[in-house]
Amino acid sequence: MEDGSEGQTLQGVRKAFKIVRHIKETGPTTVTGLADALDLPKSTAHIHLKTMAEAGYLYKDDGTYRLSLHFLSHGTVVRREFEIYQVAKGEINSLAEETGEVASIGVEEGGKRVLLYKSEGGDAVYDNSHTGEFTEMHWTSLGKALLAHMPRERVEAIVDEHGLPRATEHTLTEPEALYDELERIREQGYALEDEEHWENIRAVSVPVLSEQGIIGAISLSGPKARFSDSLIEERILDPLYDKANVIELRLKHY
Known part of the structure; x- marks a missing residue:
């Protein structure tokens, strides 16, 4: 059970960084734009974007997500x-x-x-x-x-x-x-x-x-x-x- 949880966690982390790289390279995105670009279900794209915004690493403005200034600080x-x-x-x-x-x-x-x-x-x-x-x-x-x-x-x-x-x-x-x-x-x-x-x-x-x-x-x-x-x-x-x-x-x- 622990192995399965670890695998799921690692996949989630990889996906989060893939999203970061995508936004860095292409600019701000929307749920639909991210889902299309990374071939994700819209529900999955929404969860990732929402979670990363709540953590402070994306900034949401009128339905569009960009990288936050936390990255500049780091x-x-x-x-x-x-x-x-x-x-x-x-x-x-x-x-x-x-x-x-x-x-x-x-x-x-x-x-x-x-x-x-x-x-x-x-x-x-x-x-x-x-x-x-x-x-x-x-x-x-x-x-x-x-x-x-x-x-x-x-x-x-x-x-x-x-x-x-x-x-x-x-x-x-x-x-x-x-x-x-x-x-x-x-x-x-x-x-x-x-x-x-x-x-x-x-x-x-x-x-x-x-x-x-x-x-x-x-x-x-x-x-x-x-x-x-x-x-x-x-x-x-x-x-x-x-x-x-x-x-x-x-x-x-x-």
């Missing part, structure tokens, strides 16, 4: 647990201000790149990425900088689990091409993203390392028309390296 608390966020936030703000571009911090969790924090300078072009965003590692310069400094077996495990799905026509989708790219990143010291996640956006990332290995990565991104190879060499790399060094030193004594 995300803020979780982010504070990362030492790199505590140490690097000020440096990222400074980097964005100095360059005028979008500066970001990325970490890996569950084989995905997580955008831990971003700051937009005066000339920044919005790139659709938001704080807390999970993406495939190989789509972004942050993710590739992280992969390049992981053990080969960890990289292969991530590729085996998540594959190499395509985001744009420029995305690397073959394992050997990715491994060659990671070798280049290790040799040159930085990772380049060239329209692999968003069209017309380029980004450059460098790793943040400790004696134990890779902690995270920081990046600058902007429009491809502005982020030429020459500009990257002349204006982007040195500030990135400088901030990464400062962050590494501060983490060492945190």
Whole structure:
């Protein structure tokens, strides 16, 4: 009897998180909309939405349900647990201000790149990425900088689990091409993203390392028309390296 109850509880939890993911990805929903989208009976959809709203994790407004601001509260608390966020936030703000571009911090969790924090300078072009965003590692310069400094077996495990799905026509989708790219990143010291996640956006990332290995990565991104190879060499790399060094030193004594 206990086993059956546990199974039912787990299914209920899975369904609740499936609903959360659906609303996050598609926006506010109704009972009918959720039932149609997830192939649920309307009565089941109604029970789940009503229960989650009563618990405070959905907000109901005129028959429509959206995620509540409890998720913002939880995300803020979780982010504070990362030492790199505590140490690097000020440096990222400074980097964005100095360059005028979008500066970001990325970490890996569950084989995905997580955008831990971003700051937009005066000339920044919005790139659709938001704080807390999970993406495939190989789509972004942050993710590739992280992969390049992981053990080969960890990289292969991530590729085996998540594959190499395509985001744009420029995305690397073959394992050997990715491994060659990671070798280049290790040799040159930085990772380049060239329209692999968003069209017309380029980004450059460098790793943040400790004696134990890779902690995270920081990046600058902007429009491809502005982020030429020459500009990257002349204006982007040195500030990135400088901030990464400062962050590494501060983490060492945190």
